[in-house]
Amino acid sequence: MNYFLRKLGFYAVALWAALTLNFAIPRMLPGNPVDILLAKLQQRGGTVTPETRKAYALLLGGDSSDPLWVQYWDYLKNLARGDLGTSVSYYPAKVSDVILTSLPWTVVLVGVATVLAALLGVLLGAFVGWKPGTWLDSLIPATTLLAAVPYFWLALILTYFLARVLGWFPMQGGYDVVLSPGWNFEFIFSAIEYGFLPALTIVLASIAGWLLGMRNMMVSTLSEDYILTAEAKGLTPRKILRSYASRNAVLPSVAGFAISLGFVVSGSVITEQVFSYPGIGGRLLGAVTNNDYALMQGVFLFITLAVLGANLVVDLLYGIIDPRTRARS
């Protein structure tokens, strides 16, 4: 039980750190959102009076004349109520509403792609690592090319060949624009068709990490005594591979899920930009170009929350599947 409490405590601290970072970033950095917006207004030929300044400051979240701890307290209070402010670029929509409409797209896309990549990578890695030194195993270093490919560039290449040259898939968007979103067969089919290329990008770019990790652990598991014992008992190789070697070798891959998920989410944020996908990454980048600071912070918060939540679930599961972690703590 201690293990689970410790994990919950850690994620509470991580959550607090993320919230505080989100609060501190705009206040620590040299650029002042109000100044940037006013400068933009002036460039377009608007006149800036102290009243405009005050209006902008209010729009962007309160007076900055309060002491810092009061601002911090207000910020936490607003978060607890789910109030992330008003989006400037989607005015007068609330930030939370803008995020909630785009969140399902990203969650489904990244979720499906990550699970697929992890499953395929772990299976292939177990298969290859089972017989180290064979010709298949000697091809493994080639996968480092996939691991080093920038997500968004892979997206460009796939779009160019599969969508533009061969015309198999649509180039951009999340669904056919003539359809209206809803739970009907036509729309879901269209969403799958449009989501195929982004998902393929994420799977291809992230599979190498899983494969390499699994293969390395498989090789080291093979030298364990219990494998030798299993062989001496006369068990079939298939049984040893399935019940003894892969089960133990997969543990670090599960434990490393946290790190990989962060990378996948980071990669997919930019990938969405290439496909003009209606997900949360596209919203984040749109917010950056439109100086929509409230939306920017809101998206960051949501992404962090999602990643922390997924990690918490995996960590708790890990405590159940590997009893040693519970004993150690």
Added chain:
Amino acid sequence: MTNLEPQTAAAAQAAQAVDPHVDAAPSENPVPEGRPRAGWRSLVPTMTPWLAIGLILVVGISLFGLIGPYFVGDPRQIRDIGLTGPSGEFPLGTTQIGQDVLAQLAYATRGSLQIGIIVGLLATALSAVFGIYGAYKGKFLDESFSLLTNVFLVIPGLPLVIVISGFVPRESRGLWTIAVVLAITSWAGAARVLRAQTLSVRNRDFVAASQVSGERSWRVIVVEILPNLLPLLAAQFVFAVIAAILGEAGLAFIGLGASNSSTLGTMLFYAQNGFALALGAWWWFVPPGLIIALFGMGLSLVNFSIDELINPKLKNLRQHRKRARRAARLERELARSTRRAGGDTAKESVR
């Protein structure tokens, strides 16, 4: 960004799994049967085709970035031959406004390498401070550093970088700003691996001996502990360089890169905004990404060889490979001799 990291995570796991009292140094490799090898030989990776490819890629691309810019023309010169494909005069074609893609590529490679090395050094230094110093001091400092590391590990890096860069006004978004931001968000993974390894080195007798003889802690760390971590630090530096180049490319691609530099990411940004994809100008957007991927692959391949040396869990890999090769050779010889002897026993000997 990539997920090259699971490999390091596995290494960390492996390092933790090793009993701290067992020497994990590669010189402890069980020497395979046959002639005994000199001790230092086991510290140098054996030359495999993959290592050779890796070295060629890394050296070639580094040279292209270092001296390439002296041989190409002005990357900014505008000509009236927009979007022409590869030709004799312009081996990689031209951009939308007739700029030489090859010239741009040379300068951009230099820019990307520069930022990669700066961030690599910064991130490795940060991870060394938080990983090694914390683990050496132990107790409260170790606990708090470890907590900080783990928190930074779970907060997704690129969204954080995007938000930070979004708040910095464009004028003050220089090379160093981007480098520092990238370094701050990318040191955590390496710090965790270093901490695990430091914990195992810290308890060895020679460290205790130097502590008893009254050495100061910085001296113990630098003279006694650091040399044992050098291969690991090198591997972490290589990872940090790859991650930095990829991270910067991503940032620049969405228009948040350093305002005064030209990198491979900036090239891709201009290609995307110049509708290179829609116009089918593959020579404009393929080369920059390919350089990043190949450079990253080269560094990973070099790291692969280092990893087989420093990761105690992969020690038996080389033996496996050697054994497999010998088995294949024997099999071939056997097959040849039986063929000479006549086909009668062929079936039996293949087995």
